[in-house]
């Protein structure tokens with residue numbers, strides 16, 4: 001049975017901290033606001049990190065391998081999960097992050113797996129997921145009956161990189177239609193990722209795109225980031241991706 005819910009504001013203490021950012025316009029507005037924003041943001045990130053660490057530990061104990069997928073909108077995250085389910089079986093649960101709609105969760109439920117949709121739209125349209133929301137979603141999904149947990153983060157290369165969601169493996173997808181320069185423009189996303197999947201390689205013959213240049217730019221942003229080229233449509237490279245999931249790096 002699938003579950004689709006919005007995250008409830010009441011459950012999310014981190015968000016009420018963010019409300020403290022509001023500062024009345026007027027005397028000393030700019031300076032005070034900047035100072036306050038930095039202090040609150042640091043507290044928020046620290047609280048987030050503690051929850052993230054707890055999730056990582058709990059799922060490790062349960063032998064559930066947890067993967068966080070990040071990318072721009074349309075790079076192929078949901079398609080990758082669909083193809084992964086076909087290859088790895090149904091002991092997979094997915095938490096979907098989107099600003100609006102339950103479309104992705106519905107796509108995955110059609111494959112007979114449990115998918116939980118977090119919509120941030122009703123709460124200001126946040127462009128990332130936070131660890132406390134994942135914790136709430138895991139509680140709804142139930143931590144048992146799965147070998148793998150995937151989070152499809154909200155589509156963009158900026159905010160998701162700032163919030164640890166407690167995964168054992170952070171994966172960044174970059175499709176060949178997005179350009180080789182993205183590791184230089186969005187270095188943090190590559191720095192927090194263990195693995196970069198270069199997606200839609202079936203389109204390479206149609207594109208002016210250099211895999212060599214992309215690999216060099218990823219290396220500049222994060223020399224430790226592994227790179228695999230995949231095509232969810234044609235299936236090329238998928239066996240390497242599945243081998244990594246079976247190997248569970250970062251789980252020990």
Ligand SMILES: Nc1nc2c(ncn2[C@@H]2O[C@H](COP(=O)(O)OP(=O)(O)O)[C@@H](O)[C@H]2O)c(=O)[nH]1
Nearest residue numbers: 073074075076077078079080200202231232233
């Ligand atoms: N050519 C090609 N298209 C793909 C591939 N993977 C996904 N797509 C297409 O890219 C679009 C966005 O994919 P989706 O998985 O929804 O991306 P998401 O927004 O990152 O979840 C869809 O039209 C997919 O069919 C691929 O490997 N090759």
Ligand SMILES: [Mg+2]
Nearest residue numbers: 077078104152
């Ligand atoms: Mg998607």
